[in-house]
Amino acid sequence: MDSTSKNFKANSRRALDDSTLQRALGNIKTGFQEKRRQVTSELPEFEALRDQGRDIKNHVLANLDFYLERFEEKVVENGGVVHWCRTPEEARKTILDIAKTRNAQTVTKGKSMVAEEIGLNDYLEENGIEPVETDLGEYIIQLRHEPPSHIIAPAIHVTREQIAEDFRKHHTDLDPERRLETPQDFTDEARAKLRDRYFAADVGVTGANFLIAETGSTVIVTNEGNGDMTQLLGKCHVVIASLEKIVPTLEDASTILRLLARSATGQEMSVYTTFSTGPRRAKDLDGPEEFHVVLLDNGRSAMLGTEFQDMLRCIRCAACMNHCPVYAAVGGHAYGWVYPGPMGAVLTPSLIGVEEAGHLPNASTFCGRCESVCPMRIPLPKMMRHYRTREFERDLGSPRVKSALKLWAGLATRPKLYRFATGIVMRVLGALGGKAGKFKSLPLAGGWTKVRDMPAPQGKTFHQLYAEKKRVA
Amino acid sequence: MSSARDQILGSIRKSLGREALAGEDAAKLHEKLARPPRNLIPDRTDLDHDGQVGLFKDKLVAAACSVSEVSGMDQVPKALSEWLGRENLAARVIQSPALAADLDWSDTPTLEVKTGMSDGTDETSITPIFAGVAETGTLMLQSDASLPTSLNFLPENHVVIVRENQIVGPLEDAWARLRTARAAESGETMPRTVNLITGPSRTGDIEQKIQMGAHGPRRLHVILVRD
Numbered sequence: 001m002d003s004t005s006k007n008f009k010a011n012s013r014r015a016l017d018d019s020t021l022q023r024a025l026g027n028i029k030t031g032f033q034e035k036r037r038q039v040t041s042e043l044p045e046f047e048a049l050r051d052q053g054r055d056i057k058n059h060v061l062a063n064l065d066f067y068l069e070r071f072e073e074k075v076v077e078n079g080g081v082v083h084w085c086r087t088p089e090e091a092r093k094t095i096l097d098i099a100k101t102r103n104a105q106t107v108t109k110g111k112s113m114v115a116e117e118i119g120l121n122d123y124l125e126e127n128g129i130e131p132v133e134t135d136l137g138e139y140i141i142q143l144r145h146e147p148p149s150h151i152i153a154p155a156i157h158v159t160r161e162q163i164a165e166d167f168r169k170h171h172t173d174l175d176p177e178r179r180l181e182t183p184q185d186f187t188d189e190a191r192a193k194l195r196d197r198y199f200a201a202d203v204g205v206t207g208a209n210f211l212i213a214e215t216g217s218t219v220i221v222t223n224e225g226n227g228d229m230t231q232l233l234g235k236c237h238v239v240i241a242s243l244e245k246i247v248p249t250l251e252d253a254s255t256i257l258r259l260l261a262r263s264a265t266g267q268e269m270s271v272y273t274t275f276s277t278g279p280r281r282a283k284d285l286d287g288p289e290e291f292h293v294v295l296l297d298n299g300r301s302a303m304l305g306t307e308f309q310d311m312l313r314c315i316r317c318a319a320c321m322n323h324c325p326v327y328a329a330v331g332g333h334a335y336g337w338v339y340p341g342p343m344g345a346v347l348t349p350s351l352i353g354v355e356e357a358g359h360l361p362n363a364s365t366f367c368g369r370c371e372s373v374c375p376m377r378i379p380l381p382k383m384m385r386h387y388r389t390r391e392f393e394r395d396l397g398s399p400r401v402k403s404a405l406k407l408w409a410g411l412a413t414r415p416k417l418y419r420f421a422t423g424i425v426m427r428v429l430g431a432l433g434g435k436a437g438k439f440k441s442l443p444l445a446g447g448w449t450k451v452r453d454m455p456a457p458q459g460k461t462f463h464q465l466y467a468e469k470k471r472v473a
Numbered sequence: 474m475s476s477a478r479d480q481i482l483g484s485i486r487k488s489l490g491r492e493a494l495a496g497e498d499a500a501k502l503h504e505k506l507a508r509p510p511r512n513l514i515p516d517r518t519d520l521d522h523d524g525q526v527g528l529f530k531d532k533l534v535a536a537a538c539s540v541s542e543v544s545g546m547d548q549v550p551k552a553l554s555e556w557l558g559r560e561n562l563a564a565r566v567i568q569s570p571a572l573a574a575d576l577d578w579s580d581t582p583t584l585e586v587k588t589g590m591s592d593g594t595d596e597t598s599i600t601p602i603f604a605g606v607a608e609t610g611t612l613m614l615q616s617d618a619s620l621p622t623s624l625n626f627l628p629e630n631h632v633v634i635v636r637e638n639q640i641v642g643p644l645e646d647a648w649a650r651l652r653t654a655r656a657a658e659s660g661e662t663m664p665r666t667v668n669l670i671t672g673p674s675r676t677g678d679i680e681q682k683i684q685m686g687a688h689g690p691r692r693l694h695v696i697l698v699r700d
């Protein structure tokens with residue numbers, strides 16, 4: 001997927017002014033936050049389990065090569081194939097080749113963030129194959145030609161009025177006067193629409209929450225059952241997963257499962273946790289004839305051993321964004337790429353580069369809530385600070401600029417001072433920038449604005465806009 | 474030129490600052506995989522078997538399942554037929570082939586019974602399970618020549634038969650049983666599919682309101698056989 005992460009500020013401003021979006025985002029607090037609080041309070045061992053989850057993943061990362069090789073061995077023993085892909089291009093091409101070998105017309109898809117990361121849908125379409133998203137949220141945003149705005153609730157930014165409009169526009173064979181009001185109306189309509197697609201699909205693509213080295217199994221965790229139909233009814237099951245999804249044993253997966261659903265949706269277990277091991281067995285009555293695992297690196301192996309290694313413990317539960325005041329104010333699209341919120345602010349620059357996304361780590365109030373809820377105890381604020389330092393250390397020009405930025409970086413890690421100081425700077429810059437809208441030079445960052453125009457601040461910082469919004473809401 | 478596989482493994486090793494694991498280091502990991510140690514298991518399942526059965530039932534209800542109890546397998550057809558009536562559902566069911574030998578339907582002549590896998594048109598299926606996990610009210614089902622996975626997902630209503638001795642405390646105990654059962658049978662740990670199912674299908678994708686029956690079954694009914 002192409003990124004617009006560079007435009008975080010402009011994206012944010014637009015999001016803050018979008019009243020429909022603001023209404024949709026209002027559901028996060030009562031939904032995710034309250035449910036997580038409730039369910040974790042019912043498990044006295046939750047904190048100790050977080051320690052164990054962290055330790056399991058640290059152990060995996062320290063022995064990643066060993067576990068990956070063992071996983072492959074087991075997949076092959078069970079009749080499957082593992083495809084190692086260094087880049088998104090390699091992964092897309094591999095999946096296209098599998099689809100072509102089967103003369104596929106359509107590919108059904110369970111929800112997969114890695115598939116978003118490699119831009120699979122657009123690529124399949126360009127090559128004459130129709131991708132069909134089957135997760136309800138993904139289906140909705142596919143109709144709207146939008147990227148997901150949340151890693152577990154991809155259509156969280158869409159209101160039901162908007163969905164009704166999309167369904168009427170696309171499902172033209174149905175009565176235009178039909179009722180589309182309650183969640184059940186939408187769910188039933190999508191259920192009926194997608195039923196036949198599962199059976200017709202030549203290839204079913206799913207992601208994976210875990211890859212199990214002990215058994216060569218891939219695991220998906222869902223609530224709808226769409227991922228299961230995708231992998232069961234397609235003639236060929238393709239799993240796309242990144243390297244760090246490995247866990248050693250079924251016991252280790254069980255420990256992390258105790259953390260995952262509680263942190264994500266506030267359930268003790270998601271409805272469906274499914275372990276797939278190879279293609280259908282000789283006497284099985286159903287199941288896919290082929291089983292492929294596409295393993296994607298895309299920069300992860302290079303993150304090992306760096307200050308960003310801890311990010312590879314992430315299990316994509318979304319607790320960090322569900323509790324992030326910045327995410328709640330601007331939504332996921334402002335972050336400009338696949339992964340939003342605090343985890344995205346750290347992962348995006350690691351995957352697509354500091355050039356593209358190096359200032360996403362500034363999208364933070366450093367309130368620390370993300371780290372306090374992260375089941376894998378990932379020190380998200382600390383890593384955002386690392387990125388600020390890195391951005392600063394990059395060749396940004398003269399020593400003078402460096403020292404000015406150092407001052408700014410120092411301020412930025414002290415929230416109160418930062419708000420105060422940047423408030424002043426922004427007011428000044430707003431006045432200087434005037435109607436032209438763009439700066440050609442910035443008093444503090446000459447070296448930076450030489451290579452790109454900086455959008456003129458509107459006289460208010462992000463924090464001020466955010467505080468005002470909160471008052472009116 | 475080396476393959477993508479070698480390059481990725483090479484890059485991992487370079488980042489970790491070491492060669493491929495060998496000797497004792499590798500042996501330790503092989504041992505972990507051969508005899509997986511257990512991690513922390515929550516206390517809540519630390520109960521006698523009756524206590525675990527009680528917890529299992531509570532957790533099923535919390536996950537939005539319904540439960541009825543019978544005293545033997547011979548009572549199952551009647552219990553199913555009554556439940557269909559209560560829910561106002563058609564008197565038709567598809568059973569997994571694995572149940573064909575265990576269930577005698579002759580006392581429920583008005584019930585239409587098919588055996589096999591689902592083609593997507595069946596309203597109600599009935600299947601056995603492999604284990605019931607009391608910890609979270611989770612059902613463990615496996616695929617097999619007589620256990621098609623499609624019955625767990627395609628019908629609108631899924632009815633499962635749980636025998637009391639299939640109920641275990643934590644998830645780890647269900648894995649232990651699966652390993653033992655499969656070692657005796659085929660040697661491989663895992664069948665093609667293991668489903669852990671906790672309640673009926675649902676989605677929160679429309680404005681975060683929970684709606685049942687997204688793609689999978691809308692209703693999940695458990696017939697608990699206390700024999």
Ligand code: SF4
Nearest residue numbers: 314315317318320374
């Ligand atoms: S960073 Fe932590 S809280 Fe955020 S998605 Fe990853 S595991 Fe969940």
